Amino acid sequence: MESLSATTSGRSPARYAIGELCEAFGVTARALRFYEDEQLIAPERRGTSRFYSDRDRARLSWILRGKRVGFSLGEIRELLDLYDVGDQRETQRRVTIERCQQRIDALRRQQHDIDTTIGELEVFLATLARPAERLGIDRKASNEDQGSNY
């Protein structure tokens, strides 16, 4: 059973073995099983083996990006669940929308934080380039610390 995706000799309903996904995404099998325990993905189970679909692949992609962006696995699960639920009875929908908005706002703040950090690192790099000055992170103890993410 060389490659699962090869056995399915052509089109879409591809299945991947756990090792293939690990390879493809650079994660360990342990991690994938952990995500499964935590209800983030649910690959098909034939007996004891796992078979991942393209949907699982996409989910994994979301999970990993979510992590890089600072979401906890719990939050990621919630978001994925939202996607799955999709619509719902009015009230549920409003909550969902609100939570999404909050996430987006948080991400925007994070963008700003990253901008600032990159900026400071670049300034620092500049001082390194011409080694003639002393530096001070401590100009005026800038009070711009509103908007604490998360």
Next chain:
Amino acid sequence: MESLSATTSGRSPARYAIGELCEAFGVTARALRFYEDEQLIAPERRGTSRFYSDRDRARLSWILRGKRVGFSLGEIRELLDLYDVGDQRETQRRVTIERCQQRIDALRRQQHDIDTTIGELEVFLATLARPAERLGIDRKASNEDQGSNY
């Protein structure tokens, strides 16, 4: 001793008590002491008490932003140490520059990740706005997962 910053009745060499900093930055004293244990800040110690300078304030600001941006405390310490060292013997300097560049690159990738995530969340919000469709995260299992941060 109402407020330390008030006793220093005017200019720069202000000192802050731990409680003031907590208040100002929305962190617990426990956290500040922890950062001290971890060598991230080193407030003046008169006897057993702590007195924070503007420099400490600025450092704290950096620490908190660094955290929001995804640095670990260890990484933050390294970066702060770099700032302190400033220049150095040529070889050390090159390493420093390199590490900075890497951090900046990682942050740029993170920016991109966040852009993508915001985008997806907004698309999702749109589908929520007009509740008439089914959605699929799983269009084509987009393979755009290169550039794994950190």
Next chain:
DNA sequence: TGCTGACTTGACGTTTACGGAAACGTAAAG
């Protein structure tokens, strides 16, 4: 048939970033 390699399920260990509580010190206010 026996080996190899990939996979499986537990179960316990680890790191990070603090939180919480005990037990005590100090200092200004009433």
Next chain:
DNA sequence: CTTTACGTTTCCGTAAACGTCAAGTCAGCA
């Protein structure tokens, strides 16, 4: 002098996100 507020150290606990064995299963093949 006692209260109240704030601060200190020390130690133990925890949640998240896996890593790391151990021990066993199963398919393919020489």
